[in-house]
Amino acid sequence: MNDLTTRHCESCEGGSALSTERARELLAQVPGWSVEAGGTAIRRAFEFKNYYETVAFVNAIAWISHREDHHPDLEVGYKTCRVRYSTHAVGGLSENDFICAAKVSALL
Numbered sequence: 001m002n003d004l005t006t007r008h009c010e011s012c013e014g015g016s017a018l019s020t021e022r023a024r025e026l027l028a029q030v031p032g033w034s035v036e037a038g039g040t041a042i043r044r045a046f047e048f049k050n051y052y053e054t055v056a057f058v059n060a061i062a063w064i065s066h067r068e069d070h071h072p073d074l075e076v077g078y079k080t081c082r083v084r085y086s087t088h089a090v091g092g093l094s095e096n097d098f099i100c101a102a103k104v105s106a107l108l
Contacts, residue, residue: 003029005106007095008099013089017092017093026098029098033101035093039093040092040093041084041097045083046080054076054080055076061074061081061107064103068103070085070087070096070099072100073085
């Protein structure tokens with residue numbers, strides 16, 4: 001996919017949120033994702049054929065989240081999963097959000 005999928009999340013404690021310019025650069029590497037109004041989170045909706053595929057996808061996200069120690073907000077429906085990443089420790093976006101977004105996208 002891209003180099004973000006080969007990277008791993010790093011601690012953000014004491015760090016600062018990404019600049020708008022850097023967030024735009026990273027967003028270009030995760031097609032289908034968008035920045036929320038205010039620039040503090042990225043999100044994407046994924047559609048599936050049925051509930052089983054949706055839950056399998058959610059479980060794969062849980063595995064990625066555990067390995068990276070970076071956790072999204074998930075909204076799960078019968079055929080839809082909405083994924084939202086933001087880094088609370090920096091009050092906005094960090095590179096970790098884009099690393100995990102790339103890994104989630106690579107699941108498909």
